[in-house]
Amino acid sequence: MPITCSTRGTSSNATSPLSTPPMRLPLPPASTKPVMSSFLIRSFCIVFFANRFRRYCIGRALQINDSVGESLSCFVLPLICRTPLFTELINMSAARQVFESITVDRARELILETAPKPTETxxxxxxxxxxxxxSCDIAAANPLPTYTNSAMDGYAFRFEDVVGEQEIVLPIVGQSFAGAPCQQTNFEPRTCIEIATGAAMPEAFDTVIPFEKCDIDETARTIRFQTASVKSCANVRYEGEQINQGEVIVSAGTRLTAQHLALLAAAGVSEVVVYPRVRVSLLTTGSELAEPGQPLGRFQTYNSNGVMLETMLKAMNCEVESVSMQDSAEVIAQKIAELLERSDMLLLTGGAGNGKFDLSQTQLNAMGSMQPWSINMRPGRPMRFGQISGKPVFVLPGNPVAAFVSFLEFARGALLQMQGLTEGLWLKQYPARLVNDIKKKPGRAEFMRARIVSFEDGAPVVEPLLNQSSADLVMLTQAEVILCLDHDSDRYAKGSIVPIQYLRDAGL
Structure with missing residues (x-):
């Protein structure tokens, strides 16, 4: 019996030795094919016009010279542009760009070329x-020490008075204390005075012996000591032996620490000329975010990136304004414009990817000049960099570890240059030895979180942490170093020497 296969008005017959009843193969509903065809045709047309418009018209005045173009621009295309499908396709086309892949070193060069150096003080x-x-060299207003003084509690004497003696007895003829110097200026040979740490040395004396090395007779007011127990000019701090008046003690481009400030105060400096704080606007985006301390809704997560990055920025002495908001293209664009009016740098998290929901990236492309490259690295490849109104903008990935690494390896260096530093913009790398084999994708740089397990020949032996997920904050808290694997290699054998960065060098 023949098998009949019906396909909407067409049929084919075949002879079969099997005895089976006629059967009809299941077909889609009659209306599906026309609808799908219509949808595909409309989509194709819209994509065609969208790409044409995006290439020639978006961001500048519409310029079409021929009569057909004028008709389309006046009547047809404005209607198409108002459709939700057109808007969505435009956003998808803008977001899903193909970026040039560059190395870590090249990205750093381009970032520093863009990040402005400070001019105001x-x-x-x-x-x-x-x-x-x-912002400038700072010179000492006075010498340091400001006067010759004793470095020990003891007794001051003239060393030449005891030369050639094994043991000597000296009468105590005066006292000198800090803030209360000895008023006597003329001294008989082979005499001494009691002196305290920091007290002024009489010009007649040049050596101090600690009281612990003396036999003291309080009644007779004498001291006895072995001359071999002290050397000439011992325990004396001479005026200007550390710093001369007018000598530069802090160079331009130095980040001031408590130690620097103590030195400046001791050298008679009371104020300094510095570069102002860099004002950074931190914008974390994501409809799934809830702020710490607020109730956590279903399918929400707490805004850990905002807390982490704000803390890292403040540790760098930046002035930070932190804002969190949901994914909304219009609201994000308005907020970006507001923040840039009162900041020197814009730092965003979320929206760094190359997909249709990455609204931050889409808005920035429309507002400024985002660089047409990405960095072949892990984690943090989605990071983007550019400028809006002459101000640097970083878009960091939403995954917290990727945001952490991207900030550490790129945004931090730009900030240091904007603060006035010229050296040490990138974390210093040190040699370390691997405890195990590593295999990675060739051509991609990797920044792996690791810990130090031991030391061999003075070099640390490091072990990558078990989970290298860009979302694993638990592993990040256990990291002591960043293992820096370059673009070229794809295998690292156990015992290999590899570069690492200490997180403590970044104050982390």
Whole structure:
């Protein structure tokens, strides 16, 4: 019996030795094919016009010279542009660009070419200047020490008076204390005075012996000591032996620490000229975000990136304005414009990818000049960099570890340059030995979180942490170093020497 196969008005017959009843193969509903065809045709047309418009018209005045173009621009295309499908396709086309893949070193070069160096300065008292970067050399207003003084509690004498003696007895003829110097200026040979640490040395004396090395007779007011127990000029700090008056003691481009400020104060400096704080606007985006301390809704997560990055920025002495908001193209665009009016740098998290829901990236492309490259690295490849109104903009990935690494390896260096530093913009790398084999994708740089397990021949032996997920904050808290694997290699054998960065060098 023949098998009949019906396909909407067409049929084919075949002879079969099997005895089976006629059968009809299941077909889609009659209306599906026309609808799908219509949808595909409309989509194709819209994509065609969208790409044409995006290439020639978006961001500048519409320029079409021929009569057909004028008709389309006046009547047809404005109607198409108002459709939701057109808008969505435009956003998808803008977001899903193909970026040039560049190396870590090249990205750093391009970032530093864009990040502005500071020009304005402010004057601050020492107590308010910690963490700021000096804009000029600072010279000592007075020598240091400011006068010749004793480095020990003991007895001051003239060393030549005891030369040739094994043991000597000296009468105590005066005293000198810090802030209360000995008023006597003429001394008989082979005499001494009691002196305290920091007290002024009489010009007649040149050596101090600690009281612990002396036999002291309080009644007779004498001391006895072995001359071999002290050397000439011992335990004396001479005026200007550390710093001369007018000598540069802090160079331009130095980040001031408590130690620097103590030195400046001791050298008679009361205020410093520094570069002002870099003002950074931090915008975290994501409809799934809830702020710490707020109730957590279903399918929400707490905004850990905002807390982490704000803390890292403040540790760098930046002035930070932190804002979190949901994914909304219009609201994000408005907020970006507001933040840039009062900041020197914009730092965003979320929306760094290359998909239709990455609204931050789409808005920035429309507002400014985002660089047409990505970095072949892991984690953090989605990171983007550019400028809006002459101000650097970083779009960091939403995954917290990727955001952490991207900030550490790129945004931090740009900020240091904007603060006035010229050296040490990138974390220093040190040699370390691998505890196990590593295999990675060739051509891709990797920044692996690792810990130090031991030391061999003075070099740390490091072990990558078990989970290298860009979302694993638990592993990030256990990391001591970043293992820096370059683009070229794809295998690293156990015992290989590899570069690492200490997180402590970044204050982390």
């Amino acid at each position: 402010i004057t601050l008292p020492l107590a308010q200047a910690v963490g700021f970067v000096t």
